[in-house]
Amino acid sequence: MTPLAKMEEYGHEEVIFCQNKDVGLRAIIAIHDTTLGPALGGTRMWPYKTEEEALLDVLRLSRAMTYKAAAAGLNLGGGKAVIIGDPKKDKSEALFRAFGRFVESLKGRFITGEDVGIDVNDIEYMYMETRYVSGLSPAHGGGGDPAPVTAFGVLQGLQACVQEKLGRDSLKGLSVAVQGLGHVGFNLAARLIEEGVHVIGTDIDPEKVERARSELKIEIVNPEEIYDVDADIFAPCALGAVLNDHTIPRMKFKIIAGAANNQLEEDRHGVELHRRGILYAPDYVINAGGLINVYVELEGYDRERALRMTRGIYYNLRRVFDISRRENIPTFQAADRLVEERIAMVRRLKSMYTGQVVHRFRWEMR
Numbered sequence: 001m002t003p004l005a006k007m008e009e010y011g012h013e014e015v016i017f018c019q020n021k022d023v024g025l026r027a028i029i030a031i032h033d034t035t036l037g038p039a040l041g042g043t044r045m046w047p048y049k050t051e052e053e054a055l056l057d058v059l060r061l062s063r064a065m066t067y068k069a070a071a072a073g074l075n076l077g078g079g080k081a082v083i084i085g086d087p088k089k090d091k092s093e094a095l096f097r098a099f100g101r102f103v104e105s106l107k108g109r110f111i112t113g114e115d116v117g118i119d120v121n122d123i124e125y126m127y128m129e130t131r132y133v134s135g136l137s138p139a140h141g142g143g144g145d146p147a148p149v150t151a152f153g154v155l156q157g158l159q160a161c162v163q164e165k166l167g168r169d170s171l172k173g174l175s176v177a178v179q180g181l182g183h184v185g186f187n188l189a190a191r192l193i194e195e196g197v198h199v200i201g202t203d204i205d206p207e208k209v210e211r212a213r214s215e216l217k218i219e220i221v222n223p224e225e226i227y228d229v230d231a232d233i234f235a236p237c238a239l240g241a242v243l244n245d246h247t248i249p250r251m252k253f254k255i256i257a258g259a260a261n262n263q264l265e266e267d268r269h270g271v272e273l274h275r276r277g278i279l280y281a282p283d284y285v286i287n288a289g290g291l292i293n294v295y296v297e298l299e300g301y302d303r304e305r306a307l308r309m310t311r312g313i314y315y316n317l318r319r320v321f322d323i324s325r326r327e328n329i330p331t332f333q334a335a336d337r338l339v340e341e342r343i344a345m346v347r348r349l350k351s352m353y354t355g356q357v358v359h360r361f362r363w364e365m366r
């Protein structure tokens with residue numbers, strides 16, 4: 001399939017191929033949909049084996065960003081970039097500055113930040129050439145580590161799930177199995193303990209396990225045992241594709257709600273959870289706290305505002321559950337429907353008021 005045919009299939013507006021031989025830059029920027037606002041999405045650096053593989057990844061990831069931003073109620077579209085290269089060997093100031101110039105040339109249609117293989121130092125080099133980056137260090141007006149905000153958002157989502165499934169307002173006395181005790185998982189476990197929840201955790205990294213055991217005093221199980229734990233809620237905060245043919249039949253959980261991206265191995269696993277009566281909080285709705293944090297950074301960072309906006313995840317999930325209940329469809333389909341309706345509504349508004357600016361950012365020189 002040609003790149004244009006692939007763009008058509010995924011519904012992209014624009015894909016930009018960038019190269020600079022002198023600095024070894026080979027990158028692709030994908031702008032999926034800017035109906036709601038500028039396309040925002042991180043830049044990933046990865047040693048893709050082929051150009052096709054890189055293109056497919058950037059198309060898939062940028063489309064997912066459109067859905068995540070729309071579900072969070074933000075005035076942002078979806079985009080993503082990939083740099084083809086090995087983050088351990090191929091990084092240089094020149095490479096990131098050259099890439100930054102490509103981002104600048106899009107004049108704000110695309111705003112980028114960190115993703116796999118990219119860290120805050122690389123972002124600082126991009127920032128030398130373009131204002132259209134976020135995820136800067138706090139010293140440059142950035143919001144810092146988004147994980148605590150993501151964890152706070154997951155907690156709001158858990159409250160919506162418990163209200164929907166168990167008819168309760170409080171998490172007190174419930175049990176939650178947390179998979180992955182990294183940036184988000186550790187923060188989430190700490191917040192859950194404050195809420196009076198019994199937390200059972202796991203991680204493949206012995207250091208993470210030891211930290212959680214000694215600082216949070218939570219119960220620990222082996223990584224493979226987490227799916228069999230007799231807890232009310234499962235919170236995946238490690239990898240994607242953990243909801244699959246091997247894990248779902250083992251689960252006794254009533255609710256699945258966590259931060260990991262792409263939790264369903266395939267859509268049919270979302271259908272299976274619905275059939276079994278397990279309430280699944282669609283990942284891109286519940287884990288939007290990090291994205292909201294970046295959004296707030298674009299307008300001048302304020303942690304209080306980020307947390308206030310992140311509370312909205314509770315209501316966003318309630319809306320998803322309403323659609324799912326009303327139409328008897330799995331929650332992941334209900335979330336997609338919510339997003340598609342919101343984009344269609346804004347598109348109609350824009351066509352009614354041609355020329356009017358519906359969304360606006362205050363771009364201040366930082």
Ligand code: NAD
Pocket residue numbers: 146147148150179180181182183184185202203204205208223237238239240259260261287288290291
């Ligand atoms: P992290 O790398 O800090 O933590 C992930 C943890 O999972 C690590 O400690 C790792 O050892 C552990 N892990 C990996 N495989 C495991 C397994 N099989 N069993 C148990 N533990 C395992 O990452 P993070 O920032 O905490 O993010 C966690 C997840 O949430 C990721 O999927 C990420 O994409 C998603 N997410 C994160 C944010 C954010 O703000 N950091 C925002 C949205 C989504």
